[in-house]
Amino acid sequence: MNEKMDRKQIFIGKAEHPDKNEKAYWATASVAEKLATITFLREYFYGEEATTGRLLRFYQVFKRT
DSSP states (O other): OOOOOOGGGOOOOOTTSOOHHHHHHHHHOOHHHHHHHHHHHHHHHHOTHHHHSOOOSOOOOOOOO
């Protein structure tokens, strides 16, 4: 684990201005690819239970004012 990071491979972008190639890719990606990516990101950020856990059976109902 004492290896140095290759800083030539790092790309720093801004979230406000997505890359045009990336935008075009997601516009043409299939629904299956999009769902697979969403599932991967949910598991990465929230753990495996975020995608394998059960839905809540109790729902709250709020009155609109």
